[in-house]
Amino acid sequence: MKTHILEGLHMKSESMSYIDALHAIVDYQGWNKKSKAMLSGMTVTGFRFTVNRNLFEESSTAYNWMAENLLAADFIGITASQQAGFSFSATFPLYQAYAVQSMKDSIDQQRGSIIWKDQFVIVTGYDDEQQSLYYSDGNMPGLQRLSYAEFGRNDAPYWYFQVLEEQIELDEIGIYQESLMQAIYKWETHDPMLPSSEYACGRAAYEAMIVALESGVYDHVGVQRVIQDYAASKRDIGIYMSQLSRQWTELHPASLHYQYVSDNFEKMALVVQELNFENHLAVRIKSVEEELTQHLMKAAYHEELAVQALKEYMQERVVNRAQDIGLR
Amino acid sequence: MTSVYLEGVQMKRESKSFIDSLYAILTAADLFSGPKYMLSGLSGMAFKFSVHEQLWFMSVSAYGEWGTVHQPAVDNLGLFTSYDGGRNRHPTFRYYQQDAVQWIKASLDQGIGVIYWIPEFGVIHGYDDEDEIFWVQNGVNAGSQVVLYDNLGINSTPFWYVQMVGGKVEVPVEVAILEAIRMAIDDWDTDHILSNASVATGRMAYTFLIRALNLESFDEKGAVYILRSYQYSRSEIRDFLQEACLHLGGLQEALSSYDQLNEIVVPVQTYMIMQDGHRKIDRRRIPELVEILIQATALEEEAMRVFRHISSQYPDPIRSTVPRWGKHTPR
Numbered sequence: 001m002k003t004h005i006l007e008g009l010h011m012k013s014e015s016m017s018y019i020d021a022l023h024a025i026v027d028y029q030g031w032n033k034k035s036k037a038m039l040s041g042m043t044v045t046g047f048r049f050t051v052n053r054n055l056f057e058e059s060s061t062a063y064n065w066m067a068e069n070l071l072a073a074d075f076i077g078i079t080a081s082q083q084a085g086f087s088f089s090a091t092f093p094l095y096q097a098y099a100v101q102s103m104k105d106s107i108d109q110q111r112g113s114i115i116w117k118d119q120f121v122i123v124t125g126y127d128d129e130q131q132s133l134y135y136s137d138g139n140m141p142g143l144q145r146l147s148y149a150e151f152g153r154n155d156a157p158y159w160y161f162q163v164l165e166e167q168i169e170l171d172e173i174g175i176y177q178e179s180l181m182q183a184i185y186k187w188e189t190h191d192p193m194l195p196s197s198e199y200a201c202g203r204a205a206y207e208a209m210i211v212a213l214e215s216g217v218y219d220h221v222g223v224q225r226v227i228q229d230y231a232a233s234k235r236d237i238g239i240y241m242s243q244l245s246r247q248w249t250e251l252h253p254a255s256l257h258y259q260y261v262s263d264n265f266e267k268m269a270l271v272v273q274e275l276n277f278e279n280h281l282a283v284r285i286k287s288v289e290e291e292l293t294q295h296l297m298k299a300a301y302h303e304e305l306a307v308q309a310l311k312e313y314m315q316e317r318v319v320n321r322a323q324d325i326g327l328r
Numbered sequence: 329m330t331s332v333y334l335e336g337v338q339m340k341r342e343s344k345s346f347i348d349s350l351y352a353i354l355t356a357a358d359l360f361s362g363p364k365y366m367l368s369g370l371s372g373m374a375f376k377f378s379v380h381e382q383l384w385f386m387s388v389s390a391y392g393e394w395g396t397v398h399q400p401a402v403d404n405l406g407l408f409t410s411y412d413g414g415r416n417r418h419p420t421f422r423y424y425q426q427d428a429v430q431w432i433k434a435s436l437d438q439g440i441g442v443i444y445w446i447p448e449f450g451v452i453h454g455y456d457d458e459d460e461i462f463w464v465q466n467g468v469n470a471g472s473q474v475v476l477y478d479n480l481g482i483n484s485t486p487f488w489y490v491q492m493v494g495g496k497v498e499v500p501v502e503v504a505i506l507e508a509i510r511m512a513i514d515d516w517d518t519d520h521i522l523s524n525a526s527v528a529t530g531r532m533a534y535t536f537l538i539r540a541l542n543l544e545s546f547d548e549k550g551a552v553y554i555l556r557s558y559q560y561s562r563s564e565i566r567d568f569l570q571e572a573c574l575h576l577g578g579l580q581e582a583l584s585s586y587d588q589l590n591e592i593v594v595p596v597q598t599y600m601i602m603q604d605g606h607r608k609i610d611r612r613r614i615p616e617l618v619e620i621l622i623q624a625t626a627l628e629e630e631a632m633r634v635f636r637h638i639s640s641q642y643p644d645p646i647r648s649t650v651p652r653w654g655k656h657t658p659r
Contacts, residue, residue, distance in 0.1 A: 064653055064654065081427075093497065098494070165427070170419055192655040193656060194650060
């Protein structure tokens with residue numbers, strides 16, 4: 001019977017994504033002292049832009065966690081073990097026991113882990129007497145308790161855990177170049193895991209948001225969350241690109257366009273924050289929808305130009321890898 | 329422990345190499361009892377049918393992204409499973425390779441062999457720390473090959489793959505059968521694998537096979553292997569359905585389709601000739617062979633109609649929930 005809590009390991013919600021969790025652990029381990037904005041770009045996480053066509057709250061987390069969170073770590077040279085599944089599966093209890101044991105072992109090696117607890121959070125300790133894990137979710141101060149038996153039982157039927165293991169030295173320039181390759185790919189490609197009738201990705205996500213706002217058919221709670229989550233991503237990417245353009249002046253045009261994207265999302269985030277669907281008159285809602293649409297159109301325009309600029313800059317690589325994005 | 333040699337693991341090539349491997353490790357560890365065709369059927373693997381447009385030899389194992397296919401296949405047997413793999417040129421490969429050495433040994437210490445891409449799939453059934461080697465069977469050659477710990481995952485293909493299995497829960501057989509036929513429908517309806525549009529699956533695999541035969545433009549060795557594997561798996565499906573009928577209603581008609589299909593495809597071997605010491609497709613008989621395959625497509629389409637009808641009578645939480653794993657572009 002043992003209790004072990006990693007002192008000083010906390011998560012802070014800022015990037016509104018997996019990056020908040022990853023950064024907490026990477027920073028605590030001292031593997032990487034980069035800012036969240038830099039991690040967001042280097043891991044490609046911030047370049048992801050996927051929406052549910054009804055603008056449901058889940059939008060920014062509707063992606064392939066197994067594939068993309070492993071890659072996120074891989075891109076920065078961090079190795080990981082992870083598993084995921086449906087909590088209604090007959091085999092779930094086997095996985096639950098394995099996950100808890102893996103996370104406890106990880107804590108004993110002074111490393112936190114990442115789990116899905118209705119959002120990505122970090123596990124920072126455990127208490128065998130209480131049969132519980134402790135986690136930090138970035139919103140509530142201090143730690144929260146999650147019994148071993150409750151691990152993986154979430155609002156949606158998904159369970160997930162990721163244990164981060166070691167750091168491998170990678171060439172930093174290679175990481176940046178790879179992130180730009182992947183950014184282009186993300187902008188142009190639909191996530192094959194998601195039915196395209198319900199979800200849109202990259203360039204198409206802008207169009208889907210505009211269609212939803214113009215038709216008025218969308219989730220009123222979700223829209224606020226979607227815009228806030230992506231405002232954080234776009235802000236991170238704006239900062240990331242401006243950092244990179246200091247190193248490579250050729251990236252300056254792309255960086256400027258990403259800055260405009262970020263600015264427009266910031267304005268949208270302020271607009272939706274003020275919005276109250278229950279109390280506002282229809283005419284007021286309509287005008288807000290129009291305002292959001294205007295910002296979205298501007299952002300879409302600039303992001304398109306930003307990616308075109310990246311493609312020009314990366315031309316040779318893009319051509320070489322047109323058939324196989326995995327060639328790295 | 330410093331060395332383990334699991335005598336009970338005896339792999340024999342009959343089915344797809346993945347199933348032969350899985351069967352060898354499960355039966356040796358008392359995690360599955362029953363004939364191989366039940367394992368192949370319940371895991372959905374018997375239904376997998378993939379064909380490269382040039383009928384390359386690799387077609388038989390190119391039924392999809394392995395992790396994405398094998399995870400639900402093993403899950404349907406009520407077994408815990410964990411795998412690793414990827415491109416062996418990625419910078420993190422060495423770390424994952426050494427990590428795999430540790431967890432493979434841990435599995436062998438528990439008396440459970442491990443599935444390993446040689447290629448094709450084989451089993452790791454022993455290790456020796458002194459020589460830093462694993463013992464590997466491919467199911468074809470008698471005896472075992474040796475793989476050095478440091479060479480694990482390095483092979484003639486650009487990827488590596490290792491999969492272990494662990495604990496077990498009981499899944500009611502009718503539940504597993506229902507899921508197996510749903511996996512069959514999924515495969516039938518998927519036109520080609522994600523990573524390579526030149527490899528067709530399911531219904532489209534027939535189209536690719538027929539086209540290549542008609543054009544007489546194909547890899548000889550691959551064509552023979554595809555047809556033999558195809559014929560074997562269709563016999564597995566029939567045997568599986570015969571037993572499945574006892575547990576899940578409505579399958580009789582599908583069984584009858586596969587009975588008829590087997591009657592026409594069993595002679596497929598006679599459409600091959602020995603030439604220069606190699607088995608080859610007899611080119612003079614290609615039109616007859618194509619005719620058989622056209623009939624087989626229709627019979628299988630009919631079986632899928634029956635599967636769909638059965639499937640629609642029960643809720644399907646797996647397919648009605650958008651997952652957070654599964655299909656992805658290899659990057």
